Amino acid sequence: MYGVCGCCGALRPRYKRLVDNIFPEDPEDGLVKANMEKLTFYALSAPEKLDRIGAYLSERLSRDVARHRYGYVCIAMEALDQLLMACHCQSINLFVESFLTMVRKLLEADKPNLQILGTNSFVKFANIEEDTPSYHRSYDFFVSRFSEMCHSSYEDPDIRTKIRMAGIRGLQGVVRKTVNDELQANIWDPQHMDKIVPSLLFNLQQEEITERSPSPETEKEKESPIELTERCFRELLGRAAYGNIKNAVKPVLMHLDNHSLWEGKTFAVRCFKIIMYSIQSQHSHLVIQQLLGHLDANSKNSATVRAGIVEVISEAAVIEASGSIGPTVLEVFNTLLKQLRLSVDYELTGCYESCTSAGSKVIKVHEERQLQEAVIKTIGSFASTLPTYQRSEVMLFIMGKIPVPGMYPALGSANTGFEGSRMIQIMLLKSLLQVTAGFQTTNMLTALPSSFLDPLLSFTLMEDAEIRLLVLDILISLIDRHDNQLKFSSLRVLTDISVLKLKMDKCSRQDNLFMKKHSQRLYRHVFLASKEENSSQGHFQSLYALLGLICVELANEEVVVDLIRLALALQDLALTEESLPVYNRCAIHALSAAYLNLISQLTTVPTFCQHVHEVIEARQKELPFLLPEDVFVETPKIPEKLEKVEGEVLFSQAKIAETLGGSGYNSERLATPYIPQLTDEDRLSKRKSIGDTISLQLEVESRLSPEKEQKSPAEQITFETLKQAIDSVSLEEQERERRRQVVERFQTAPFEEIAAHCGARASLLQSKLNQIFEITIRPPPSPSGSVGNGHGQSRSVPVYEMKFPDLCVY
Numbered sequence: 176m177y178g179v180c181g182c183c184g185a186l187r188p189r190y191k192r193l194v195d196n197i198f199p200e201d202p203e204d205g206l207v208k209a210n211m212e213k214l215t216f217y218a219l220s221a222p223e224k225l226d227r228i229g230a231y232l233s234e235r236l237s238r239d240v241a242r243h244r245y246g247y248v249c250i251a252m253e254a255l256d257q258l259l260m261a262c263h264c265q266s267i268n269l270f271v272e273s274f275l276t277m278v279r280k281l282l283e284a285d286k287p288n289l290q291i292l293g294t295n296s297f298v299k300f301a302n303i304e305e306d307t308p309s310y311h312r313s314y315d316f317f318v319s320r321f322s323e324m325c326h327s328s329y330e331d332p333d334i335r336t337k338i339r340m341a342g343i344r345g346l347q348g349v350v351r352k353t354v355n356d357e358l359q360a361n362i363w364d365p366q367h368m369d370k371i372v373p374s375l376l377f378n379l380q381q382e383e384i385t386e387r388s389p390s391p392e393t394e395k396e397k398e399s400p401i402e403l404t405e406r407c408f409r410e411l412l413g414r415a416a417y418g419n420i421k422n423a424v425k426p427v428l429m430h431l432d433n434h435s436l437w438e439g440k441t442f443a444v445r446c447f448k449i450i451m452y453s454i455q456s457q458h459s460h461l462v463i464q465q466l467l468g469h470l471d472a473n474s475k476n477s478a479t480v481r482a483g484i485v486e487v488i489s490e491a492a493v494i495e496a497s498g499s500i501g502p503t504v505l506e507v508f509n510t511l512l513k514q515l516r517l518s519v520d521y522e523l524t525g526c527y528e529s530c531t532s533a534g535s536k537v538i539k540v541h542e543e544r545q546l547q548e549a550v551i552k553t554i555g556s557f558a559s560t561l562p563t564y565q566r567s568e569v570m571l572f573i574m575g576k577i578p579v580p581g582m583y584p585a586l587g588s589a590n591t592g593f594e595g596s597r598m599i600q601i602m603l604l605k606s607l608l609q610v611t612a613g614f615q616t617t618n619m620l621t622a623l624p625s626s627f628l629d630p631l632l633s634f635t636l637m638e639d640a641e642i643r644l645l646v647l648d649i650l651i652s653l654i655d656r657h658d659n660q661l662k663f664s665s666l667r668v669l670t671d672i673s674v675l676k677l678k679m680d681k682c683s684r685q686d687n688l689f690m691k692k693h694s695q696r697l698y699r700h701v702f703l704a705s706k707e708e709n710s711s712q713g714h715f716q717s718l719y720a721l722l723g724l725i726c727v728e729l730a731n732e733e734v735v736v737d738l739i740r741l742a743l744a745l746q747d748l749a750l751t752e753e754s755l756p757v758y759n760r761c762a763i764h765a766l767s768a769a770y771l772n773l774i775s776q777l778t779t780v781p782t783f784c785q786h787v788h789e790v791i792e793a794r795q796k797e798l799p800f801l802l803p804e805d806v807f808v809e810t811p812k813i814p815e816k817l818e819k820v821e822g823e824v825l826f827s828q829a830k831i832a833e834t835l836g837g838s839g840y841n842s843e844r845l846a847t848p849y850i851p852q853l854t855d856e857d858r859l860s861k862r863k864s865i866g867d868t869i870s871l872q873l874e875v876e877s878r879l880s881p882e883k884e885q886k887s888p889a890e891q892i893t894f895e896t897l898k899q900a901i902d903s904v905s906l907e908e909q910e911r912e913r914r915r916q917v918v919e920r921f922q923t924a925p926f927e928e929i930a931a932h933c934g935a936r937a938s939l940l941q942s943k944l945n946q947i948f949e950i951t952i953r954p955p956p957s958p959s960g961s962v963g964n965g966h967g968q969s970r971s972v973p974v975y976e977m978k979f980p981d982l983c984v985y
Contacts, residue, residue, distance in 0.1 A: 375407060448491075488553055551606050574607065604634070666716050677727055702849075708756060786834060
């Protein structure tokens, strides 16, 4: 009987005998290397037997696991690893199936060591490049199991760390094995990403929660969990193609939502920094789009959550702008400005939903203010990375969002009213100030078109002091191209301005054209802004800086003359406007003195400098409260009532014109007092709402009407009246659009079409003139002045006395 068994044992297949021979009698002796070499040689010589070898090894491993013979389990896995590394034949697919079955068996075991062993074998397998494709292999189990290991809650912290690190390495292996293989299941599907990404973020988050204090030897010997997790996360994102970015980023947003991690900001910012630096630069704008969409989706969430998302957008947008900006520039600003408007509404109404609805959340004002500051900071940080031409577009875009009385309708909701519009104006102007910080351009005429400057300058005439100050600061940022702004921060009379170390360049042709077009408007708005009664020290400081920067950055000989005239006009304003508070009149005198002192030293005309110096000395002796040193201090030293100021303490326009005329300046223009021309726009800017604007337009139209009949002062305002007024506004817009189309036609249409159009108009004009001549020209009257038939007398009008319509006169 024993002989029969021995005979049957000798008849066993050779691959089984070779497999059995690699296992020693004592598992502690480890793999029998000599027999392992024989098994490897056999597998290479007979690759068709490889799948049977794998199946038999899998059978033995399952039996050893069940019998808790873990030493033999380790030997079997080592043998499988060596066979995988050595064999790359067409039959390896079946062997891999046996291998993955054994790995699955180990991962399902309760023993942490077996789980780690199976993970290590899988990671080795993931690094092998297979020569033959596989059509039926699935890694769903491994994604789920490795993700579960990443969330291990084993009691022993050391073993728990090892299990989690094994899970991270396993996920890394799955990604490497499947990401570039089109035949495998798509690892970027949401069902897989929703497991992989949160597992990695969980370990990043846990690393921040738990304090690590490993020994120096431990840090040197092995990689820490935080480093491994970050490296795996970066590798995953680095392999993401264009169509996979959304599936990779969405689980990050959901994880931050579910665990309330936006409010802390630090972890969320760190995650998206990893994302932005890991993905391909041409795909980075997709991340910004998802963040913006997520911000819109959380519009009714708490202010701290929205502030956290805005902070992340701020960090991510700066990184993205350095790479590929994509189509999201205006989208970023549009979403951020929308959040500003919503935040203002929430702050004023006190709740996110209708305050009458049950369960509406009550907001905290200070949190909304923090959110508004975060949004404004984000706008500035993103704008600082944009080129000049894009920043100009952004400035125009923001200006189009600001409710300008008489030009754009109010943006405040029905619940917030005028105060809502005012706050939106302030927030958007603060945003615009952030965008203009550091703005530098060589051609201000194209960078600052009339469509931007016109509404901006109209704000300098608003009654709100905060709005006026913001606009002045914006103008200062736009004009300052050599970082001279800080050098005008102190409004003082300097005996030597060389200590300021001003940076000056010769005024370019583009700057001359800009000033030729816009200078008079700038002067007028500076002059009118000085008349505001609620101006503070900050306003006069900004006016001084603005005038100083115009003189340094944009001044030619003509501009210098006009600036001197403006300074003298400010002096006259302080003398004549007795309705202004005493402080304002003294401040205007001090502003005029400081500016004339500055401009006299810049012109370097000795007699001009001498006259300014004499006036300043006279003021120091007699009226020191007309100089900046006594006015622009914490406690101004001004009298209760300003007596009549005259004599040597005033700057003489005649003397200045005489002294500068001898140096080549236009003395006639210098001797002409500056008088700003008031326009309807200046008066419109004083209005607070579109209703006031319409009423003013009706008033202006009634004044210009040729009818002399006076309407009743108690005329009733009806709906039809308001509708007609609004229609008149729309007619003006249609007229502007028609003019724009005419200009565009002459710029783009072919010459033949333009010639035909002009010819038709000429013939139409001639026919109209002929009709007019036939109607109006009569034979000359007789000397007696009577007509032969004796009827009523009529007198003909000679052609040269006729008044033709404007269209007929050239």
